[in-house]
Amino acid sequence: MGEITLSSRLDSVSESATLALNARVKQLASEGKTIHNLTAGELAGDTPSYIQEYVSKHLALNKYTPVAGMAELREKLADHARNFYGLDWINRDNVIITSGAKPALYGALLALINPGDEVIVPTPEWVSYNHLIELAGGKVIEVPLTSSYDIDSNLVEQKLSSKTKAIILNSPHNPTGAVFSESSLKELATVLNDKDIMVISDDIYSKLVYSDNFFMVPSADFKNLLIVNGFSKSQAITGWRIGYAIGDTKVIKGMTSLISHIMGNASVPAQLAAIAALEHDDQPPKETIDTLKKQRKIVCDELNKIPEIKYHPPEGAFYVFLDLRQITSSSIEWCENLLNETGVALVPGEAFEAPGFARLTFVCEEETLKKALQLLSDFIKKGSK
Numbered sequence: 001m002g003e004i005t006l007s008s009r010l011d012s013v014s015e016s017a018t019l020a021l022n023a024r025v026k027q028l029a030s031e032g033k034t035i036h037n038l039t040a041g042e043l044a045g046d047t048p049s050y051i052q053e054y055v056s057k058h059l060a061l062n063k064y065t066p067v068a069g070m071a072e073l074r075e076k077l078a079d080h081a082r083n084f085y086g087l088d089w090i091n092r093d094n095v096i097i098t099s100g101a102k103p104a105l106y107g108a109l110l111a112l113i114n115p116g117d118e119v120i121v122p123t124p125e126w127v128s129y130n131h132l133i134e135l136a137g138g139k140v141i142e143v144p145l146t147s148s149y150d151i152d153s154n155l156v157e158q159k160l161s162s163k164t165k166a167i168i169l170n171s172p173h174n175p176t177g178a179v180f181s182e183s184s185l186k187e188l189a190t191v192l193n194d195k196d197i198m199v200i201s202d203d204i205y206s207k208l209v210y211s212d213n214f215f216m217v218p219s220a221d222f223k224n225l226l227i228v229n230g231f232s233k234s235q236a237i238t239g240w241r242i243g244y245a246i247g248d249t250k251v252i253k254g255m256t257s258l259i260s261h262i263m264g265n266a267s268v269p270a271q272l273a274a275i276a277a278l279e280h281d282d283q284p285p286k287e288t289i290d291t292l293k294k295q296r297k298i299v300c301d302e303l304n305k306i307p308e309i310k311y312h313p314p315e316g317a318f319y320v321f322l323d324l325r326q327i328t329s330s331s332i333e334w335c336e337n338l339l340n341e342t343g344v345a346l347v348p349g350e351a352f353e354a355p356g357f358a359r360l361t362f363v364c365e366e367e368t369l370k371k372a373l374q375l376l377s378d379f380i381k382k383g384s385k
Contacts, residue, residue: 036372042238054276069097101230101243109136111254117165124354149178153187166198172205175359176321177314182215193223205317207234242270295362302373325356342375
């Protein structure tokens with residue numbers, strides 16, 4: 001075969017660091033190595049039985065659906081979202097169903113961004129934001145979060161320009177597990193609402209919180225708002241790939257046109273799973289939240305015994321972001337050594353534009369979690385770099 005030249009857009013894109021690392025960890029485990037995997041961004045438990053049973057009863061459904069999703073699902077989701085977010089403008093025409101939240105986010109960026117437009121992304125940041133923005137032709141403008149991982153509206157305002165088209169807000173936040181404060185979000189709304197800037201609210205962890213005082217991004221009364229969410233995290237169906245976006249009908253129609261050519265409708269079984277989830281108000285089972293709270297406590301209790309590591313207790317999602325800067329300047333090398341020597345797998349902070357940090361996911365069996373934390377502690381005590 002002749003030599004094939006690939007697109008230059010691949011020069012700035014690499015495989016998702018978290019997915020690649022999770023695949024490597026699974027490969028090591030399949031080779032017989034004892035691995036304590038604290039990398040995966042998914043619940044450890046099985047898909048709830050009410051979803052499995054509902055989908056199993058409708059397996060004969062096998063035809064295309066409208067690109068934006070089944071009418072029944074969009075109606076149910078609009079009803080749920082009006083109540084959940086307290087936004088009375090949401091109806092079926094404001095909803096598009098996608099094969100996971102990533103296509104919803106990418107479809108939104110494609111629909112909104114012209115080449116050279118700027119998108120503000122708070123850092124640390126989820127691994128795919130930069131790639132999706134750049135693939136859509138945009139320019140990433142990074143703005144650091146505060147030391148407690150909150151939004152600083154003054155820093156955001158300093159980064160605004162005539163080319164600013166959107167800002168992505170993710171609360172609860174990946175990789176830190178933080179939630180943005182009501183005061184900071186309202187201050188940001190004051191800064192943005194006299195400008196034509198779209199606020200893209202990545203709400204994928206909005207059902208996984210540990211406080212009754214959680215203030216959601218869409219509650220801050222942003223003038224221009226697009227919500228991206230899904231069922232994967234809260235319902236333990238990450239592999240089913242089912243997400244959605246909610247926004248102005250003009251944006252949703254644009255996304256629908258684009259997605260009709262890129263992938264078409266989300267799979268029918270996944271849409272059925274979403275219907276089943278909504279019939280349970282899309283809330284994770286109580287035992288799921290109870291288990292996460294228990295795992296969170298185990299991690300915090302054990303980390304408190306390791307003075308070399310600094311961290312903020314997570315308020316949502318299932319991540320703890322470890323500050324390793326007293327130990328190492330290269331979390332990539334440090335995490336590689338940790339994996340090779342102990343079998344404990346963490347995601348290095350470089351994946352999130354945060355060198356010197358690492359993300360720990362605490363969704364695993366209690367004994368596995370305790371063992372991994374003990375190995376982590378021993379690794380640090382022996383002075384490993």
